[in-house]
Amino acid sequence: MLEKLELNTMPNLEKWTISVEEEEEADVDDEEEEEEDNNNLHLLSSMFPRLKDLSLEDCGKLRRVPMLSAWVIQHLTSLHNLEIKGLEGLVSLPDCPAPATLEELYIEKCSSLVRLPDCFFENLNSLSEFQIWSCHKFASLPEGIRHLITLKHLQINDCQGLTTLPEGLGSLSSLQVLKIGNCSDLSSLPQGIQHLTALKTLHIWASPVLKALPEGLGSLSSLEELEIQYCSDLSSLPQGIQHLSALRTLVISGCSGLKTLPKGLGNLSSLQVLEIRSCFDFSSLPQGIQHLTALKTLNILGCPVLETLPEGLGSLSSLEELEIQDCCNLSFLPEGIQHLTTLKKLGILECPGLKTLPKGLGSLLSLEELEIEGCCNLSSLPEGIQHLTALKKLIISECLHLKKLPEGLESLSSLFEAFQISDCSCLRASPDGLGDLDSDYSCYRASSDGRGDLDSDYSRYRASIDGLSDLDSDGVIEFSD
Structure with a gap:
């Protein structure tokens, strides 16, 4: 059969x-x-x-x-x-x-x-699974969907005619994954969504007329992952979000009207990943962020009106990765950053408002990767950087006003993945002793036309960069294993 x-x-x-x-020929x-x-x-x-x-x-x-x-x-x-x-x-x-x-x-x-x-x-x-994609005239889900008591995965994508979802959605007692995207006319979510107590993943994206999320969102006691992307009319998140005790990942991206996060954000005791991306009106993180003791990854990217970060950032005792990018009005990083003793990766990119970095940066004893790029007004690096004994990768690029490197870089014997300095046009002199770096590095010297030539006398043994002060403005120093 x-x-x-x-x-x-x-x-x-x-x-x-x-x-x-058998058919006979006939009209x-x-x-x-x-x-x-x-x-x-x-x-x-x-x-x-x-x-x-x-x-x-x-x-x-x-x-x-x-x-x-x-x-x-x-x-x-x-x-x-x-x-x-x-x-x-x-x-x-x-x-x-x-x-x-x-x-x-x-x-x-x-x-x-x-x-x-x-x-x-x-x-x-x-x-157990229902998906509907790219049905542009499809206007609504039927109320009969409430009968799907075993449904675990529901995805609605690219249904341009969809304006609302039925209240019966809240009756899906087994639902674990709900994804709604590219529904350009969807203006609201049903209040009944608060009854989805088995829901673990909620993704909402590309719904530009969605103005608010249900306040009952905080009742989703099993929710582990919340992603909201490209909902340009969304101006705030419900305060009830602070009750999402199981939440591990929160991603907000492309929500250009969002200005801040709920004050109770610090109550998210299970949160491990927080990412704010391309939220052009986003102006501040709540002070309560210091209570996110389980947070491992914090990424803030493309938030041009953000001027400061809370001092309590240094209380994130589990933080391993911090990336700040394209925050053009950010003028300084909090000194409390020195207390991030578990931090392994720090990236500061395209932040032209930064003129200095915290003096205590050298206290980040677990730091393995440090990348500073496009911070054109940064004039110096903190002297304590030589204490970063776990550092494996150091990249400094396009810091046009950087005039010197801190003393003691020769002590960074752990640097074996990458050491790169490029497009720092004001950099003229190397710190004393940098030539004592370990023998497993190659030294690239820049010729006057900006092309780097490997000096064979320095390859695969103790490097020396005497004459760094004579480098052309386009000079590059690069060490790699």
Whole structure:
């Protein structure tokens, strides 16, 4: 017995007829042909008693699909997976209950699809995954979705006509993953979302008219990952977010109207990753951030009006990675940064407002990577940098006003992954003793035309960079293993 039926990439297929006996040549109009097909549907349904997988993909000209008729589909009593892609003439799924055995339902690129009947979902007691993609006329999910009590994964993407989601969404008691993206007319999320107590992952992206998130979001007691991206009208996050005790990852990106985060952010005791990216009006982090003792990664990128970071940043006792990039008005880093004793990676990039770095930078004894790029007004590095005994990678680039390197760099014997200084046009002299670096480095000297030539006398043994003061303004020093 057939268990899998797949029609794939048949762009010229226009008819799927049901014939029970050899046809004689005759002129049969479409209405007669459809009536004959309907009369034979009971035969078709009995042909596939063990069909588990039905896939219809990229048959754009197909007008009638007998397998998706009400009579046939409710008799496919072994069906587990139904995949419908690129059926451009499909307007609706059949007005009948789908087989209770259905576990996965995928609908994609059905440009004429407008609705999904309520009754189609009423018996789906085994459905675990439902995805609908690129159905631009699709206007709403049916209230019947509340019957999907076993559903674990729901994804809605690129449905431009979707304006709301049903309150019944909150009845999906098993839902663990909810992803909603590229729904340009979606203006709100249902309040019932607060009842999704099994939800672990919530992603919302590219919904530019979404102005607010439900206050009940803080009731999602199992939520571990929250990502909100490119929701330009979103001006704030609900205060209730502070109650997400299981939250491990919070990513906010491309929300140009967002100005700050809730004051109670510090109550997120499980938070390990916090990323704020391309939020052009974002002006401050809450002081409560100091209480995020589980935080391991903090990335702040593309926040041009951010001027300061809270002093409490130094209390992030588990922080391993800190990256600050494209924050053009950031004028200083807090001195408390010296207390980040677990920090392994520090990146400061494209922050032209920075003129100095904290003096206590040399206290970061776990730091393995330090990258400073595009900080054009930075005039010096803190002298304590020679105490970074765990440092493996040091990159200093495009710091146009940097005039000298700190003394004691020769003590950084752990530097074996990369040591690069480039495009620092005011840098003229090396610190005393830099020539005592370990023998496993190569020294690149820059010629007057800006091209680096390896001095063979220095390759693979103790490096010397006497004459650094004579380097051209485009000079590059690079050490690598």
